[in-house]
Amino acid sequence: MIVIGLTGTNCAGKGTIAEYLKNKSFYYESLSDIIREKLRGENKEINSDNLVAKGNELRERYGAGILADLMLEKIEDDNCKNYVVDSIRNVQEVNSLRKIPCFFLFDIDAPLEIRFNRLVSRNRKGDPKTLEEFIADEERQNNLNPLYQQIKACQELANVHILNDSTKEDFYPKIDSALNSLLPDIAERFKRPRWDETWMNIAKEIARRSNCIKRKVGAVIVKNNKYVSSGYNGTPMKNKNCYEGGCPRCTSFAKSGSAYGECLCEHAERNAIEQADDDEREGATLYINLAPCLDCSKGLINAGIKEVVYETPFPLEVRDKKLEEAGVKLRKFEK
Ligand SMILES: [Zn+2]
Ligand SMILES: [Zn+2]
Numbered sequence: 517m518i519v520i521g522l523t524g525t526n527c528a529g530k531g532t533i534a535e536y537l538k539n540k541s542f543y544y545e546s547l548s549d550i551i552r553e554k555l556r557g558e559n560k561e562i563n564s565d566n567l568v569a570k571g572n573e574l575r576e577r578y579g580a581g582i583l584a585d586l587m588l589e590k591i592e593d594d595n596c597k598n599y600v601v602d603s604i605r606n607v608q609e610v611n612s613l614r615k616i617p618c619f620f621l622f623d624i625d626a627p628l629e630i631r632f633n634r635l636v637s638r639n640r641k642g643d644p645k646t647l648e649e650f651i652a653d654e655e656r657q658n659n660l661n662p663l664y665q666q667i668k669a670c671q672e673l674a675n676v677h678i679l680n681d682s683t684k685e686d687f688y689p690k691i692d693s694a695l696n697s698l699l700p701d702i703a704e705r706f707k708r709p710r711w712d713e714t715w716m717n718i719a720k721e722i723a724r725r726s727n728c729i730k731r732k733v734g735a736v737i738v739k740n741n742k743y744v745s746s747g748y749n750g751t752p753m754k755n756k757n758c759y760e761g762g763c764p765r766c767t768s769f770a771k772s773g774s775a776y777g778e779c780l781c782e783h784a785e786r787n788a789i790e791q792a793d794d795d796e797r798e799g800a801t802l803y804i805n806l807a808p809c810l811d812c813s814k815g816l817i818n819a820g821i822k823e824v825v826y827e828t829p830f831p832l833e834v835r836d837k838k839l840e841e842a843g844v845k846l847r848k849f850e851k
Contacts, residue, residue, distance in 0.1 A: 517595040518542075518702060519616050523604040523670040524624035526654060527631040527638070529680035529687060530602055533624055536691055537600040545591060547583040548603040563642035568656065568665065571605070575663040580608030588612060605657065605665040610673045617705040620698055623674035626681045675701075711741050715803040716827060716849050722746045723805050727757035728781045730766045731806070735784040737792050737821070739800040747787025751780050776809075785812045789819045797821060807846070810835045817842040825849050 520537060522530045538544050551570045555562050560570075574582050584604070591599050604610060604621065613619045626634075632650050635643055644650045657665040671677070676694045680687045709717070715738050723734030727750035737744040756762035763780035770779075785808050789797060798820035802808075807830035808816060816824060817838065823845040839846050 517591070517616065518598040518618040518698075519591070519613065519620070520598075520600045521604045521610065521613055521619060521621040522600065522602045522624065523610075523621060523667065523674060525626070525631060525667060525671075526650070526657075527634040528624040528626045529678075530624050532680070532684055532687060533622065533678070533691055534600050534602050536688060540695075542598045542600040544600055544602070545587060546602040547587060547605070547609060550583050550586050564644075564653065565642075572664050575606065575608075580606050580663050581612035584609035584612035588615065592616075604670055605667055607662065607666055607669050607673065610670055617707050618702055620676065620701070621670070621674045622694065623671040623677045624680055625671065625677065626679065630681055712803075712825065712849060713851070715801075716805070716825065718743075718746070719803045720805050720827075722748050723784070724748075726750050726784070727759055728763070728766055729759040730769065730781075733784040733804065733806045735788040735802055735804040737788050737797060737800050737802050739796060744796045744800055745788050745791035747784045747789070747791055749781050749784045749787070752782055755780070783809065783812050786815055789815055789821075792819075794820075801825060803849070806830055807832070808835065810838070813839055813844075817844055823847060 520542065522533060524530055534544055548567060548571075551567050551574065552562055554574070555566055555570055560566055571583065579585075583606075587601060591597075591601075601613065604613070610621055613621075628651075632647050635650060644653050654667075657667045658669075659665055676697065678687075678690050678694055680690070715736050719734040719736045721734065722736060723732040726732035726734065726748040731749070733749045734746065735748070736746045751758050751762040758766050758781050761767050765775050765779045766781055784806075785802055785804055788802065792800070799822050800820070801823040802816060802821050803825045805827045807826040807828065808824060809830070810832060813824075813835045821844060824839070825847050827849045829848065836846060
């Protein structure tokens with residue numbers, strides 16, 4: 517996920533760059549929209565005065581970074597996309613967004629008169645009408661109170677400064693070259709999970725499909741980092757689900773390790789083995805969120821599995837010995 521934050525003076529062209537980035541597959545978000553939503557919820561008019569006042573009130577109540585914190589929650593949910601986040605006006609908002617490894621702050625600026633002319637020509641309701649009002653508005657955005665708007669201080673923190681003092685046609689190449697200048701940093705900060713983490717996460721996702729009332733276990737078989745098969749624990753196909761009473765041992769919440777032979781739930785690793793062909797299993801690795809039992813370990817040895825990676829330990833000396841004797845590596849997953 518790459519996040520471009522936008523800060524800068526009024527009518528400098530933040531809207532234009534946001535539109536331009538949207539056309540480059542960046543998803544648009546705005547800290548002001550969070551305030552707008554709050555105003556709507558309170559049935560208050562959405563104008564510049566109310567937006568400033570509500571923003572200040574939120575920062576006073578929840579801390580200077582609150583708007584960015586709320587934004588982080590929202591975009592981290594879907595962190596496979598790139599975002600452009602508009603309306604950054606407080607230093608703590610910048611600090612908060614810097615928690616994202618590939619976050620870059622863009623400062624967009626233009627001389628006062630050019631910006632005022634843009635304001636006049638956009639003729640938006642609630643905008644200042646005279647140059648004096650425009651300047652006064654801007655002064656309010658550079659508050660000494662760290663909880664209020666501090667555009668200048670944000671501009672100073674920017675990774676990139678773009679002067680938009682001419683036409684859009686002149687502005688776009690500047691944006692392109694700014695993006696281009698970030699590539700070495702992006703390469704350095706780019707985050708993705710290790711293979712181990714990816715497969716264990718898949719095993720845990722598969723575990724969520726388990727129908728066992730006692731414990732959810734998921735397993736994935738992988739060969740040369742290619743997916744082979746998966747399985748989760750639960751009663752056999754066409755049998756009543758464990759959570760519906762399909763396994764009397766499980767529904768009686770039997771003491772762990774006791775009456776094992778009476779359990780009607782098949783284990784995740786067994787199911788994963790059964791889903792794979794002989795040649796696919798040979799020399800493969802099994803990822804599982806719970807270390808295998810003795811019985812399954814015998815099956816894993818016979819299936820030709822060469823490595824078992826588990827998350828939650830389940831100490832069993834005889835299993836460890838048998839796996840070792842068969843040359844199967846048992847390894848705990850490390851985050
Ligand atoms: Zn069960
Ligand atoms: Zn087992």
